[in-house]
């Protein structure tokens with residue numbers, strides 16, 4: 435039997451062989467007569483496969499002294515999924531709190547698992563939007579592979595989800611579902627008519643009159659003649675507000691129903707279907723939220739969660755911006771509406787919203803879905819700032835030089851002039867940039883440009899050194915995530 439595996443079993447993990455840098459003791463797994471153990475070697479992570487049986491035979495790898503050393507490939511991940519079902523993603527439904535832990539690098543999930551293990555919340559480890567894939571150059575196969583191997587590495591058997599996030603096009607929906615994604619976040623922003631917000635009351639009335647009379651009378655009967663009764667929600671429709679909401683959301687509701695009928699109802703497996711109306715210029719009033727939810731229920735559309743666009747600003751990687759008293763008033767209604775229609779409220783751009791986390795935990799009674807992604811990338815940047823100041827300075831300067839280009843992808847109100855000039859900051863102070871909102875947003879939204887930057891000779895400007903630094907500092911990164919995401923959970927009441 436492999437000396438490493440025997441050493442792990444005997445609790446003597448420091449008996450490393452020469453090529454092994456680290457043994458992931460939690461990965462020790464027995465499947466029939468096959469034993470698996472993940473290690474990090476000078477060539478990267480590998481699976482040591484010992485024994486015999488189907489799993490041993492099917493895993494692809496090199497035979498060394500009768501044992502198999504298997505790389506963490508996509509093909510091997512699919513085989514492991516078959517033999518260890520908990521390494522494949524699952525849907526969670528509406529009765530357990532869930533947290534989206536978007537990992538743009540493919541190396542954060544072990545720290546996320548260490549943070550959530552044992553808590554009353556489940557991780558959606560494989561969460562990426564098509565926007566993130568485009569900016570990082572990754573695929574959904576890469577995203578699933580990274581999450582599954584992290585689950586194996588950490589010996590995490592409580593289940594995790596996979597969210598095809600902010601999907602707008604049918605081909606992207608088909609792509610994610612074909613790969614086995616277990617959550618689908620339908621981004622309806624392109625079906626929401628934001629021009630209505632800037633119209634006068636007369637213009638709205640005129641446009642509304644152009645709608646079919648049958649549609650108008652149906653909405654008026656359901657929302658003006660019948661007062662909604664949602665315990666805990668304060669809802670008051672006026673004729674003017676109803677006209678506006680119908681013009682803003684009617685096409686989006688039709689889109690939601692069409693996708694549900696074509697892709698969700700026809701599936702032979704459970705999928706958590708989320709409706710995202712958060713990435714739009716129009717804040718979602720509680721009345722608008724109720725109208726969308728009521729129309730969906732009336733059309734037989736069952737959803738896992740709804741992501742409204744809250745009042746104020748939920749910007750990337752920084753705390754809430756806005757009137758917290760108004761946020762609390764509206765949150766109470768949004769949460770009550772979610773309870774009434776039996777789905778979870780989903781909090782997008784959930785990274786670092788520390789000032790409102792207690793309210794979210796309170797009003798949802800701890801039953802929510804919250805999404806993070808940027809803050810996990812920034813914890814990796816923080817590690818670089820701590821241990822590789824030269825690399826951080828190069829990345830920071832590149833981000834400054836390319837910031838305007840990055841604003842095409844994310845809405846931020848960053849004040850670049852407020853960021854301390856690099857020349858005035860000592861190496862020891864560099865991590866403090868991660869405590870300053872403008873610097874956080876600078877590094878947050880330029881992630882794709884930094885990761886995909888190339889030199890004239892085609893070599894990667896930052897990515898190779900960045901990933902090597904994070905590999906060398908794997909424990910530091912995991913500890914940073916345990917601290918930072920742990921703070922999120924603590925304030926959310928988890």
Ligand SMILES: O=C(O)[C@@H](O)[C@H](O)[C@H](O)C(=O)CO
Pocket residue numbers: 536562563565566599600781782783784785805806807808
């Ligand atoms: O950056 C993205 O596209 C995603 O991380 C998106 O922002 C996600 O839905 C989210 O809200 C993460 O906080």
